[in-house]
Amino acid sequence: MSQVLCSSRLPERWNGWIGEEGGMQQMVDILLRLPGGLKLSPRSVGEKIVALFPKTPLVDKLEVAGPGFINISLSKDYIIRILTETLRSGVRPPPLDKRLRVVVDFSSPNIAKEMHVGHLRSTIIGESICRLLEFLGHDVVRVNHVGDWGTQFGMLIAHLQDTFPNYLKESPPIEDLQAFYKESKKRFDDEPEFKKRAYECVVKLQSFEPESTKAWNMICDVSRKEFQKVYERLDITITEKGESFYQSRMVTIVQELESKGLLIYDEGRKVMFGREQDIPFTIVKSDGGFTYDTSDMATIKYRIEEEKADWLIYITDAGQATHFVVLQHCAKKAGIFDPKKVRFDHVGFGVVLGEDKKKFKTRSGETVRLVELLDEGKQLLVKSISGESVYLRSVDTVLMN
Incomplete structure (x- = not known):
């Protein structure tokens, strides 16, 4: 369009209104509006467009009809050739300007709990996005950010020790992990002595004490086997990299944020604001423990700096939308995330x-x-x-x- 109009004097009011990439509707709109401003008839403008229209094998003929409408006839030979190639070779994606490394975080169930219907949406949406991006030619990394760390493992380990005291020598026959979890939770709520011992087990696990670590691995393995059965039924390919993977990196990210003066003390907690109007991220709890916020900060740093991601996609329920907005602003403020270099998308879905x-x-x-x-x-x-x-x-x- 700019080529067509360059030979005519364009009024200043049209500057910036016409671009190189206008669609057909925009072209028609321009065609109907321009004549009065340029003192040309609509047909004259149409003839100029046809005269300067670039040659393409897709178009067989262009002609001006009536007061200035442009009729475009597509080339039957070209269409037949394209359809024949499609039938022979299948549908092929357009060439990529740049092949991106895309990290897609989806599914992500919690260890020791069964997958529920909500996980179905995250899993199916995530897998669909991965397949589409792979079809287009991108390098896709599927990540299962399972919840395999936290205080709940203290009560699970303590209950395992009581229920299967010989667990170090024989693999405990835990058939229903959901029931096992409920039993341990009830004891945690009802028995003060058990609750105290559960916290002690958490401390041992966090210090990687051998017996506690083995018990933790046993519990995780039971869950993994159940998860894998579901993934096989759904034909899902995904690589587990859960919260436990980032434990040492959480320590590092806290040190980094402190050294940059980004943490604020608030009632015993260490928090970080991405923007003044945002809710803060709790990076360190008052008891010295870490949170999901800490984990996600360590995770985004790993994915950008070590996984070399060009594009990050998180698939969760829509209720976490605010969390991911804050994550972007905190990571940007920390110098970890640059939206001009790395694309970030949260794909939210409604609850079932x-x-x-x-x-x-x-x-x-x-x-x-x-x-x-x-x-x-x-x-x-x-x-x-x-x-x-x-x-x-x-x-x-x-x-x-």
């Missing part, structure tokens, strides 16, 4: 709702297990293929919300 428009749970009030939902979906599929008309409430609810 039941018929009461509340978080989808079973009749007993518990979160719906993903394994049960997949089993039910399989039954629905089999009956559908066999011609039976069937309606399963849970599957329909998940799909419709």
Whole structure:
């Protein structure tokens, strides 16, 4: 369009209004508006566009019709050739300007807890994004940021020691980790002595005491096996790199933030503000422990500086949107993240709702297990293929919300 108009004197009011990349609708809009300002008839403007239109194998003929409309006839030979190539070679993506290294964080269940229906959305959306980016030619790193660290492991280890005292010599037969977790949580809430011992186990684990570390590994392995069964059913490929991986890096990030004068003492905590109007990140708790905020700061530093990521994508429920906004501002303030060099996206999704428009749970009030939902979906599929008309409430609810 700029080439067409360069031979005419363009009024100053049009400056910046016409770009090189205007769409067809913009071209038509311009065509209808320009004549009055340039004292040209619409047909004259149309003829100028046709005369200067670059040659392309896609277009067979251009002609001005009526008062100034441009009719474009596509080349049948060109379209036939493109369709033939597509049939022979399949659909191919357009060439990349630059191949990016993309780290996609998705699924991310908690160790010692079963995957629930909410994990289904994160997992499927994340895998879909990964496959699309790989199809386009990008270097994609799938990351499962599992919750495999924290104070909850103290009560799990203490309960393991009581329930399976011979665990160091024989692998404990924990068949239902969810029930095991509930048992340990009940003891933690009801038994002061057990609670005290659970905290002692946390301290031992954080100092990597051998027996506690072995117990922790056993518990994690039970969860991993259950997670893997789900991933295989869904045909998901993902690499685990959980919170425990970043423990030493959390110490480093705290030291870095302190050396830069970015931490503020607040009622015993060490907090950081990305911007004045943001809620702060709690980097160190009053008891000296770390938080999810600390973990995410260490994680983004690792992914940018060591994974060499050009693009970071986090797949979580929409309720965490504010957290990721604060993460970007804190990482930018710390000199870790530069939005001009690294792209950052949070892909948020809604929670799975039941018929009461509340978080989808079973009749007993518990979160719906993903394994049960997949089993039910399989039954629905089999009956559908066999011609039976069937309606399963849970599957329909998940799909419709």
